[in-house]
Amino acid sequence: MFRIGQSTDIHQLTAGDHIVLGGVTIACEFSTVAHSDGDALVHAIAESILGALALGDLGHHFPDNDPKYKDACSLDLLKSVVELMHSHGYTIGNIDALILIEKPKMAPHIEAMRTNIATICQCDLSQVSVKATRGEKLGFVGQSQGMVAQAVVLIHE
Numbered sequence: 001m002f003r004i005g006q007s008t009d010i011h012q013l014t015a016g017d018h019i020v021l022g023g024v025t026i027a028c029e030f031s032t033v034a035h036s037d038g039d040a041l042v043h044a045i046a047e048s049i050l051g052a053l054a055l056g057d058l059g060h061h062f063p064d065n066d067p068k069y070k071d072a073c074s075l076d077l078l079k080s081v082v083e084l085m086h087s088h089g090y091t092i093g094n095i096d097a098l099i100l101i102e103k104p105k106m107a108p109h110i111e112a113m114r115t116n117i118a119t120i121c122q123c124d125l126s127q128v129s130v131k132a133t134r135g136e137k138l139g140f141v142g143q144s145q146g147m148v149a150q151a152v153v154l155i156h157e
């Protein structure tokens with residue numbers, strides 16, 4: 001059986017010195033407003049997997065009012081979701097993800113993100129696509145007030 005999940009994650013940006021995306025710490029003039037490390041890309045991927053399994057959303061499994069997840073590494077959350085996926089008899093077919101952020105530029109970090117995600121998801125690098133686009137100065141993304149990550153995953157038995 002094949003199952004598809006999709007998700008979108010949004011985080012507000014504030015003045016700071018780094019963001020985390022795909023498990024990569026990126027030096028920049030922003031930080032995310034978040035309970036965990038604010039890795040919107042990993043959050044969207046993890047929630048896509050949960051959606052494909054019909055097991056609810058990320059907040060159900062890792063509530064933001066639980067101090068246990070304060071400043072949590074999102075790759076650790078993804079690892080837990082992947083273990084849950086495996087316990088249900090599924091593996092990753094492929095992941096297609098998109099980051100919407102005005103700045104900083106994502107291109108120098110994409111391969112490291114793909115590698116981190118493939119490693120945690122126990123799949124080949126060729127099964128993980130990460131793309132990025134800007135807001136072209138439009139809306140909250142274009143005004144650098146926030147970032148969005150979207151993901152679609154295919155899982156199979």
